[in-house]
Amino acid sequence: MRLYKECLSCGKELIGRIDKKYCDPQCKSAHQYEREKKQPERFYNKVDNQLRLNRRILKQYNKAGKATVRSKILKKEGFNPNFFTHYWKNKKGDVYLFVYEFGFLKTTERNIEKYVLINWQDYMTTNN
Structure with missing residues (x-):
């Protein structure tokens, strides 16, 4: 039973650990950068x-x-x-x-x- 079926950044199908969210470190970094950019400046x-x-x-x-x-x-x-x-x-x-x-x-x-x-x-x- 997989928590995430697709990469949160690029949408590719995930293979590997059941709790995996991203397909590679670049997608993880890109997703976190985009998420942080949308938040108002502190x-x-x-x-x-x-x-x-x-x-x-x-x-x-x-x-x-x-x-x-x-x-x-x-x-x-x-x-x-x-x-x-x-x-x-x-x-x-x-x-x-x-x-x-x-x-x-x-x-x-x-x-x-x-x-x-x-x-x-x-x-x-x-x-x-």
Whole structure:
């Protein structure tokens, strides 16, 4: 008495074990990939993916340790300023948001939105 008569992926007749579901490892992998692709993206994965994208973009545009970039350039690349890991407040009261070791501060110069990009430094402890 066989549980499955055909491969769940390709539909071929199954030969062998009674509880066999797939004809080979490739069909098993393909079926699981398709099944996973149909499920909605999990919240944790969405947040993690955006943080990794933000980090990559900030690293790309901040090679020297400090830079100023127009916000529309970063946003065009997929940067989302609502996703960050922590913040740091300087003595002037400016709050830099950080994505791991790369920080950014939103500013406006001559009605143009920009981000000041910095790298985390040892003096930026949370004990300020």
